[in-house]
Amino acid sequence: MNEELPELVGKRIYVCGKLHPQIRVAMREIEQSDSLFPDGSTEPNPPVRVYDCSGPWGDPDCHCTVEKGIPRMREPWIAARGDVEHTRSGALVAADCVKPPTQRSYASRGIITPEMEYVAIRENLGREEVYKAVYDRFPDRKSRPEEVQVMLDELGTGMPRPSELEKLDNFGPKSMQRRADIGYRHPADYAEKTGVHAPAYYTPEFVRDELAAGRALIPANINHPEAEPMIIGRRFLCKINANIGNSAISSDIRQEVHKLRRAVQWGADTVMDLSTGTDIHRTREWILRNSPVPIGTVPIYQALEKCGGHVEQLTWQIFRDTLLEQAEQGVDYVTLHAALLQRFVPFTASRATGIVSRGGSIMAKWMMIHDQENFLFTHWAEVCAILAAYDVAVSIGDGLRPGSIADANDFPQLAELEIQGDLTQSAWRCGVQVMNEGPGHVPLHLIPENMRKQMSWCHEAPFYTLGPLPTDIAPGYDHITGAIGGAMIAQRGCAMLCYVTRKEHLGLPDAEDVREAVVTYKLAAHAADLAKGHPAAQLRDNALAKARFEFRWEDQFNLSLDPQRAREYHDQTLPHANAKKAHFCSMCGPNFCAMKLSQEIRELHPDRS
């Protein structure tokens, strides 16, 4: 039942904070072997630092058990702020309603929290090490700041190998001109135009500024101190969410926790618990106490369970109690379908696929039965007050997202988006952190419009999309469909992609489906990060490309998003250990290996390399 957990390649390291020295940001450092040259000489390759979501589960020195849960890392940070008190049930809650304990509120008040410094360090990845290498090599950097800058730009996109560093003296307007002549554009040129550009270096102050502006959020409920801070915003690394959760049809609690661990070890940045079956509260408790990443939920599912599945019995009171219960338990963000207004519902009747959001259809049916406005909308101020008191972020749902190409960008979808924008602003005023959910099924040519309208109508709040899926005809392959649309919208600024598994539209994903989906979405998000010119993104590509060119097979596997699979596929054709040192692979064989021929060409032109 419980398939093995993925092996995490590389060494667990921790980078400490400066403003907040108690911070220890977990990363993995992937060691590389030396480059070997034809003359027998060697050259070391620097280790590559990668983002690591696995938390204590990924630290070989940390011996956690599912029963005990993982350490409560943020507990002292929260306590030190002195702005929370205990409820009767023992949970933490804001002591002062005017200054809520939310990351947004701190940011607005000019306070840089440990959470903010944590994510700044996390987002920089190996960037700092590269800077140090450059500076060490050119101690006179202060006299030539422009040239160093040019080189650093190149490093972010080019190959950080010593031969490049030595060319520093040749850098200047001319070589830049040659690049311009042939049409080269630095990703930042493109990214700046679309407002998705990352800074050259993440500072805690930059993080604070993005949070205060509402362009980013750090979902971090004060009752979920186990979670490591993680930022969602278009000027940061694009994040991905994995869904788990049992349904009335199958699954059990231990399996869900195991899925959680698999998801974060593969690289999920947040996990949504979408359980709808029995034991919702207990399942969530196990998940929260074991999760190093923020946990999201759709509270209406549990509220409906409390009504025995009878939509007509739902009330604001039942919902409010459920929201409070989840906030006290530690849920970091909740999807609320508050922008789905009563007057929009009839417009879905003529759609090809009506309403396809579970939460959306529950709210719609409730409004139809009672002929009343959405209670989440009418009680929005009360909702926001609850969220602010626990720093639960809100993900304003898109209950009317299109469920087919035919319905993309239609009136009900865009009408709801406009209301999402209004609710965003009022939630911000209460100090609540906000993101907006987006589609859904959208053909490629209509995707940019979704991003543009969301950015404009929702005041630059982070966008969080499910796909989009640019065709309906690929059930069984919809992880790929969604990755195509996801990469496209993330490149334009979508801050987080919700994964779609290959079982989407067909059945419940198993562990292998989760692996396939998480890696696929990491891939799509990374492709977007490259295009956005994130300063650290391309370092890993460059390292892998160099390993590939130099036939360092083990390094190539280790730097992959899924090292086990890369190794397994290689070994299917060439299983022997010495094939890992071969200067060819099974695709072309030794006589036709382009890489090998190309290296021979390099030897014929030593002056050019």
Next chain:
Amino acid sequence: MNEELPELVGKRIYVCGKLHPQIRVAMREIEQSDSLFPDGSTEPNPPVRVYDCSGPWGDPDCHCTVEKGIPRMREPWIAARGDVEHTRSGALVAADCVKPPTQRSYASRGIITPEMEYVAIRENLGREEVYKAVYDRFPDRKSRPEEVQVMLDELGTGMPRPSELEKLDNFGPKSMQRRADIGYRHPADYAEKTGVHAPAYYTPEFVRDELAAGRALIPANINHPEAEPMIIGRRFLCKINANIGNSAISSDIRQEVHKLRRAVQWGADTVMDLSTGTDIHRTREWILRNSPVPIGTVPIYQALEKCGGHVEQLTWQIFRDTLLEQAEQGVDYVTLHAALLQRFVPFTASRATGIVSRGGSIMAKWMMIHDQENFLFTHWAEVCAILAAYDVAVSIGDGLRPGSIADANDFPQLAELEIQGDLTQSAWRCGVQVMNEGPGHVPLHLIPENMRKQMSWCHEAPFYTLGPLPTDIAPGYDHITGAIGGAMIAQRGCAMLCYVTRKEHLGLPDAEDVREAVVTYKLAAHAADLAKGHPAAQLRDNALAKARFEFRWEDQFNLSLDPQRAREYHDQTLPHANAKKAHFCSMCGPNFCAMKLSQEIRELHPDRS
């Protein structure tokens, strides 16, 4: 060893030609079950016609054997033109060099061949049936041509259900205005701007015009009469190529033919035989005699085998003989790395990954050893004369395509692209059909530039890309990486995508890898066709979406790109036969099914549906 061939869902039908009544264009027609309404009434759903590459292998009435090969469908068409004669070896060759027997030459001379009418019928798919249905319903169409046009536009993108048809009287400036208000754009608006728009209806004359302009090609060697005509051009359905071929490391002939059959049954539009091992000629003979799709090769591989793998022993004479041998055998298109000039090679030495094209690296090494210009470039006129005499199309290779993100859009790549453009024009002057090969590893933000420059520098000749792969860090998942880049470039006009399997960079693909890759690229190509506004593309999405919404599970499976997998995934959670009639699936269970709730809402608002 030989895994089972995929089951082809639907009924094989043939559509006959009008200009050339002997033409019978194969398609598959997927029957659907009736829609069932809550009041017990039913409504039929029209069958959906899909493109079918499987040739005689896909016709249950055709009993072919691999040993005998498939019927030589085009033989009488070729003979009837009376412009070919037999060589001593028995192959066909042009009788008259001035008027070569190429589809380009016929098109330029204003001749509409059976091949041209064949592809026109093929590209229209089910479109004609939809038109007929509309016209039957509105016999007074001639008095209201504009309204019918508006409705046909809607049909191409909206839901072709009777309730839509009945709304015809309500169609007019106002409803269009509402669409415009909410930002709706017909794909054709977008597509026209970028020059990728398809006509509302494909006519043989339209095909001829595109061929004469060089914007499209029909690879159709006069010695490969088994192949069904297939068109490659940006204003047609985007095509995909699958690679097969043995290497020195593994594979055998029967396995290659089996791979070919699997590839075409899954939907590959062309197949490249990239064999490099022993028995190249015999392997290719088996493949050609059994292939209903055009076959491409890279002749330099065989030329090099004739030299025992010693690049220095390659000569123009050996190459020419090889090219002639393949032309007489029936190869439909050849990749020639003729645009890789000697002066570009040194620039690859400082690249991150040098030269990654096998053919490109062979030519580069030859030029370095002999200090001579590329013999394909210096003998281009002679090359073109050979190609024209057999109607072998040329796919001008991109030997310097980037092999990593770091090398994308660099000087050597773009320098070669410029020469590809020059060679395109001179090949056209000889009557040769041409396409250009493109990258490779390119980050998302640099993909549009590749398409723009190719379209401009290569005079709108069709572009045929490998990927592009927008990141280097996903070995084991590079079918997905390539599908992301492929969808993006195809949307902008790339005419054919060469598949990349998940074994790319790691090993040789097996049958299951081929299935996964072909379906993934069909998905990417289809997403691009939707965005390009191809008139028939969305009919299938709409039918599948409707089947999904109405819980017609079997129809949903059958309309999928991979029906077996869709069914298999569904059955993993709900294996019982009656689950195929259930009005929910295992993802949400009966109480949380959005589709079910949405249908209940529709029942509450019958007046709006």
